[in-house]
Amino acid sequence: MSKIVFVTKPVVALKQVTIRFAGDSGDGMQLTGDRFTMDTASLGNDLSTLPNFPAEIRAPQGTVLGVSSFQLHFADHHVQTAGDAPDVLVAMNPAALKANIKDMQRGATIIVDADEFTTRNLSKVGYETNPLEDGTLDSFKLHPVALTSLTVAALSELTLTRKEAERSKNMFALGLLTWMYHRPTEATENFLNAKFAKKPEILKANLLAYRTGWNYGETTEDFSVSFEIAKAVMPKGKYRNISGNAAMAYGLIAASQRAELKLFLGSYPITPASDILHELSKHKKFGVVTFQAEDEIAAIGSALGASYGGALGITTTSGPGVALKSEMIGLGVMLELPLIIIDVQRGGPSTGLPTKTEQADLLQALFGRNGESPVAVIAPSHASDCFDIAIEAARIATTYRVPVIVLSDGYIANGSEPWMIPDVDSLPDLRVEFAKSQEDFMPYLRNPETLARPWAIPGTKGIEHRIGGLEKADKTGAISYDPANHDFMVRTRAAKVAGIKVPDLEVSDPTGDAQVLYLGWGSTYGPVSAAVEVLRDNGEKIAQAHIRFLNPFPKNLGEVLKKYPKVIVPEMNMGQLAMLLRAEFLKDVISFNQVRGLPFTTAELVETAMGVLHD
Amino acid sequence: MTDVALTKKDFTSDQEVRWCPGCGDYSILSTMQAFLPELGIPRENIVFISGIGCSSRFPYYLETFGMHSIHGRAPTIASGLAISRPDLSVFVITGDGDALSIGGNHLIHSLRRNVELKILLFNNRIYGLTKGQYSPTSEQGKITKSTPAGSLDTPFNPISLAIGAEATFVARSVDSDRKHLTEVLRAAAAHKGSAFIEIFQNCPIFNDGAFDSVKDSETKGAALLQMVHGQPIKSETHGLVHEGASLKLVELSSVSESDLVVHDAHNPDPSYAFALSRLSSSELSHVPVGIFRDVARPSYGSLVNNQIDEIIAKQGAGDLSTLLSSGDTWVVE
CATH class of the missing domain: 3.40.920.10 (Pyruvate-ferredoxin oxidoreductase, PFOR, domain III)
Known part of the structure; x- marks a missing residue:
C-alpha cells in the first residue's frame, strides 16, 4: 500500500x-x-x-x-x-x-x-x-x-x-x-x-x-x-523524535564522551525512571557500565564508588528511591566527589502514583538529608531538554565535585517531541583534571575559584589518603571534631554550591511592561508557554520565565521577582518553589497548584492568569 | 610491581590508632600491615573501604587509599570501584553489625556476584562503637544494654550465610593468630572474585573473653579444627568423619586417622562447606578454622568488562554522532 x-x-x-x-x-x-x-x-x-x-x-x-x-x-x-x-x-x-x-x-x-x-x-x-x-x-x-x-x-x-x-x-x-x-x-x-x-x-x-x-x-x-x-516551520537541521528518558540517556553518554570519563550507571528498576537504565544498557560499545544493583542504596553506592575511582558515576531513580539514597547523597556531599542523581518524579508520597507525573520532590532534593547538606539541583523543561540538562549535570558535578540532583518527571520522561540533533562538536568540552602525583598531598585543599577539592583517584602514586563521612579538617582532610573547623567546613560546602556558575534567568516580556510574570520550573514549561501564547494572542500582557537551575538559583532571580508586581508560580505540588521564593526573596508569589498526576492544561493556566491579570 | 620492596612501615599511616587498649583490631591491623608488602602491589593500587563501627576505622591506619563510608554500605561503594577499576585491589573492612545487620543485603549480593573484593568481617559478637548492644552474631540469651533480660534473636552463622550466598571463597581465622590469619589473607588475595573472611575478634570492653575457648593455650588445641586442603580435618583431640550425607565430630581416640575427612576446599558442592560451617556451636567448643571453600568462578568485574570488550570488538567503539542520529530522522531544509 x-x-x-x-x-x-x-x-x-x-x-x-x-x-x-x-x-x-x-x-x-x-x-x-x-x-x-x-x-x-x-x-x-x-x-x-x-x-x-x-x-x-x-x-x-x-x-x-x-x-x-x-x-x-x-x-x-x-x-x-x-x-x-x-x-x-x-x-x-x-x-x-x-x-x-x-x-x-x-x-x-x-x-x-x-x-x-x-x-x-x-x-x-x-x-x-x-x-x-x-x-x-x-x-x-x-x-x-x-x-x-x-x-x-x-x-x-x-x-x-x-x-x-x-x-x-x-x-x-x-x-x-x-x-x-x-x-x-x-x-x-x-x-x-x-x-x-x-x-x-x-x-x-x-x-x-x-x-x-x-x-x-x-x-x-x-x-x-x-x-x-502542513509541515511545521522549524529551524533548519536534522531531526528525530525523542522522549525525555531517551534524551537523558543520550545526554549522559554525550557527557561521558565529552568528559572522556567512563560512564558508570548504578540503578535499581523503578517507574518511571527504568527506561534510562534500559537505554544506557544498550550502549555498551561506548564503554558504558550499567549495574543493576540489589537496591536503591547499592545503586547510588556503586555510582559513588565508581566516581571515587574516576568514572562519571550516575544513579537513576524516582522519589521513593531518592528517599533511600539520601544518606549516600550526604556522603557524596562530605566526600566532595562528582555524582549525578536523576530523579524522574512521580506522584507521592510513598508509592503514590507510580505512573503519573508530579513535581513534589523539589524540597526533598534540596533538604532531604541530615545535617547541612547542600547539593546542586537542576530540572529539564521539556523532553529534549533532558539531553542538555544531563550535560549540565555532568559539568556541575565534575567541576565542583558535588552531587547534582536532576529533577525530571513522568510527563517529560515518557512524553516525546521532535529534537534537532546537535552537532557533536558544538557540545561543551567537559574534560577534567585528576590530582597528579605529588609530595605532601592535601585532599581538601580547594581550587580558590570553584572551591572544589582535588579529584584524587586511587592508582595515583604518592597521593594515598583516607576520606570518609566524618567531618574533616580544612585542607588536610584528617578527621576533625574542632568546633571552628566544622563551622568553617559547613559554610565552605554551602559556599561552593552557592557559587556554582549558572546562567541568568531569561524573561520573555515582548511588550516590556507586563505586570504579571508566569514563573515555572521543570515540566510545566510546555503548558505555561502554550498558555502564555494564548494570552498574548488575546492581547494580554504577560511575561514568562522558567527556572532550570533550582540550586543555586540564577543570580538575577531576585531582580526578576522584584520587577513584576504579580508572579504566578504554577506547580504540580503544593507550592514548593513558591515556598522557596517566599523564604529567600520575601516575595509573596501567587502559588497555583495541582496534584492530579497529570500536566496542567493550557486552558486552566489561561484561566488562572486571566484571574490575576484582571484582579 | 614496585621497584623497591615495600615494608610494613610503608603501609603504616601517620594516624594515631584509637581503638581501646587490648582490642583485637590491633593485631589484625598489624598482621595486615605486615602482609601487604608481600603482595607486591604498589600502595596506590590498594584501596580499603569500610562502613561504620570500631573495625571500620581500619582504613585510616593504612598508608593506602581508603574510605570510611557509611553504615553497612561499604560493599556497594567497593563494588562500583572494583568493577570500574579492575586494576585496583579492593578490600572491605566490616564488622558483625555493619555486614550482617544494616548491610546484610549488600554482603550477600556482592558475594553472589563474585565482585573482586576481599571482605574482612571482624566478628566480636557485640556492638562496640554504640557501647554494648547485642549483635546479629551474639548468642541467644545474651545480656546487654539493650537486652537486660537476655536477647531473643537466633544469631547468624556468618560462614553459613556466605556459603548460602554463593560465595566462592569463605574462610575463618582468629585475630591473635597472626600466622594463620596471614595464610588466610594470602589465599584470599590469590582468589579471583569475592573472598569472605570471618575473623574472631575480641572486644575487651563489651564482650571480653567471647573467644577464649579458641584463644587460650589450654583450650584452643582441642577447640580449633584445622582445615587444610588435602589434610584430615582435626583438632588436637577431635576429628571429623562422614556420617551419611553429613559430618560428625568424634574423638580422635575413637577412630583411625584414615577414617577422618580429608579437607577439599575446592569441592564444587557447597553442601560440604556448609556442613563444615555448622560444626561451630555458639559456645565455640569446636570451631573449624581455615578455608571452608575456595572454588573458581569468573569475577563479576571481568564479566562486565569482557562483555563490553566483546561488544566493541564486534560492533566497533561507539560514535556519538551516529548514536544521536540513529532511528527515524528527517531533515528540515
Whole structure:
C-alpha cells in the first residue's frame, strides 16, 4: 500500500490535531501511539505526546482501572503541549470510552471498536445502555467500527488462532488513523518487518491488519474526508523524535564522551525512571557500565564508588528511591566527589502514583538529608531538554565535585517531541583534571575559584589518603571534631554550591511592561508557554520565565521577582518553589497548584492568569 | 610491581590508632600491615573501604587509599570501584553489625556476584562503637544494654550465610593468630572474585573473653579444627568423619586417622562447606578454622568488562554522532 500516493476522497487542511488512543493495557495502545508519533514526526509536523498508563501491568481486562492511553498533539506550527481536549478519541472498548469521554468536547470525533460493546463489557464498566445507541454520544462524530471482526476476517487466510488474530486490531486502528491524517506508511512497515522478523505469521498479520485499516478508511463511506496538516516551520537541521528518558540517556553518554570519563550507571528498576537504565544498557560499545544493583542504596553506592575511582558515576531513580539514597547523597556531599542523581518524579508520597507525573520532590532534593547538606539541583523543561540538562549535570558535578540532583518527571520522561540533533562538536568540552602525583598531598585543599577539592583517584602514586563521612579538617582532610573547623567546613560546602556558575534567568516580556510574570520550573514549561501564547494572542500582557537551575538559583532571580508586581508560580505540588521564593526573596508569589498526576492544561493556566491579570 | 620492596612501615599511616587498649583490631591491623608488602602491589593500587563501627576505622591506619563510608554500605561503594577499576585491589573492612545487620543485603549480593573484593568481617559478637548492644552474631540469651533480660534473636552463622550466598571463597581465622590469619589473607588475595573472611575478634570492653575457648593455650588445641586442603580435618583431640550425607565430630581416640575427612576446599558442592560451617556451636567448643571453600568462578568485574570488550570488538567503539542520529530522522531544509 505504500505505493498508493493519491487519495480520492476530499481532503481538509487542518492546523493542528490532538488524538488519543485508548484501550486495555494489553491492547498495545502505547505502541500504536508511538508508531503514529514517529510517522507524524517524519512528516515534519511539530508534536508533543502524553502516554498515560496504569501501574498494573495487566489490570483486569475491560475495566476503567486498566485503561491505557496515548495522546498526541501535532500541528503545522510550534507545539508546546500534548494538547488539552482530544479532537479524536480512539476507544478500543467501553472502558476506554468511559475513562476518556469526560475529556472530550462536543463535536470531537470518536472511533470505537463496536465489537467490544457487548452487554457483558458494557455492564462491566457500569453502562446500563449502550452509549453507541442510546443517544448520549449524539453531540460527537461517532464512528462505530467493527475493528475486531474486520481484523479477524482480514487475517482469516493466516494460520492464527482467533485470539492471535484479534491482537492485531491495534494495527487496524493505526492503519485507519494513518489514512485519515495522511501519514506515511513506510516507516511503520519497516518497523513491523524488523520487530517480527523471526515471527513471519505475526508479521503478516500485523502488516495485513495495518493495510486493512488503511483501506477501510479509503473505501468505506463511514469516513468521508481525510485531513492534512502542513509541515511545521522549524529551524533548519536534522531531526528525530525523542522522549525525555531517551534524551537523558543520550545526554549522559554525550557527557561521558565529552568528559572522556567512563560512564558508570548504578540503578535499581523503578517507574518511571527504568527506561534510562534500559537505554544506557544498550550502549555498551561506548564503554558504558550499567549495574543493576540489589537496591536503591547499592545503586547510588556503586555510582559513588565508581566516581571515587574516576568514572562519571550516575544513579537513576524516582522519589521513593531518592528517599533511600539520601544518606549516600550526604556522603557524596562530605566526600566532595562528582555524582549525578536523576530523579524522574512521580506522584507521592510513598508509592503514590507510580505512573503519573508530579513535581513534589523539589524540597526533598534540596533538604532531604541530615545535617547541612547542600547539593546542586537542576530540572529539564521539556523532553529534549533532558539531553542538555544531563550535560549540565555532568559539568556541575565534575567541576565542583558535588552531587547534582536532576529533577525530571513522568510527563517529560515518557512524553516525546521532535529534537534537532546537535552537532557533536558544538557540545561543551567537559574534560577534567585528576590530582597528579605529588609530595605532601592535601585532599581538601580547594581550587580558590570553584572551591572544589582535588579529584584524587586511587592508582595515583604518592597521593594515598583516607576520606570518609566524618567531618574533616580544612585542607588536610584528617578527621576533625574542632568546633571552628566544622563551622568553617559547613559554610565552605554551602559556599561552593552557592557559587556554582549558572546562567541568568531569561524573561520573555515582548511588550516590556507586563505586570504579571508566569514563573515555572521543570515540566510545566510546555503548558505555561502554550498558555502564555494564548494570552498574548488575546492581547494580554504577560511575561514568562522558567527556572532550570533550582540550586543555586540564577543570580538575577531576585531582580526578576522584584520587577513584576504579580508572579504566578504554577506547580504540580503544593507550592514548593513558591515556598522557596517566599523564604529567600520575601516575595509573596501567587502559588497555583495541582496534584492530579497529570500536566496542567493550557486552558486552566489561561484561566488562572486571566484571574490575576484582571484582579 | 614496585621497584623497591615495600615494608610494613610503608603501609603504616601517620594516624594515631584509637581503638581501646587490648582490642583485637590491633593485631589484625598489624598482621595486615605486615602482609601487604608481600603482595607486591604498589600502595596506590590498594584501596580499603569500610562502613561504620570500631573495625571500620581500619582504613585510616593504612598508608593506602581508603574510605570510611557509611553504615553497612561499604560493599556497594567497593563494588562500583572494583568493577570500574579492575586494576585496583579492593578490600572491605566490616564488622558483625555493619555486614550482617544494616548491610546484610549488600554482603550477600556482592558475594553472589563474585565482585573482586576481599571482605574482612571482624566478628566480636557485640556492638562496640554504640557501647554494648547485642549483635546479629551474639548468642541467644545474651545480656546487654539493650537486652537486660537476655536477647531473643537466633544469631547468624556468618560462614553459613556466605556459603548460602554463593560465595566462592569463605574462610575463618582468629585475630591473635597472626600466622594463620596471614595464610588466610594470602589465599584470599590469590582468589579471583569475592573472598569472605570471618575473623574472631575480641572486644575487651563489651564482650571480653567471647573467644577464649579458641584463644587460650589450654583450650584452643582441642577447640580449633584445622582445615587444610588435602589434610584430615582435626583438632588436637577431635576429628571429623562422614556420617551419611553429613559430618560428625568424634574423638580422635575413637577412630583411625584414615577414617577422618580429608579437607577439599575446592569441592564444587557447597553442601560440604556448609556442613563444615555448622560444626561451630555458639559456645565455640569446636570451631573449624581455615578455608571452608575456595572454588573458581569468573569475577563479576571481568564479566562486565569482557562483555563490553566483546561488544566493541564486534560492533566497533561507539560514535556519538551516529548514536544521536540513529532511528527515524528527517531533515528540515
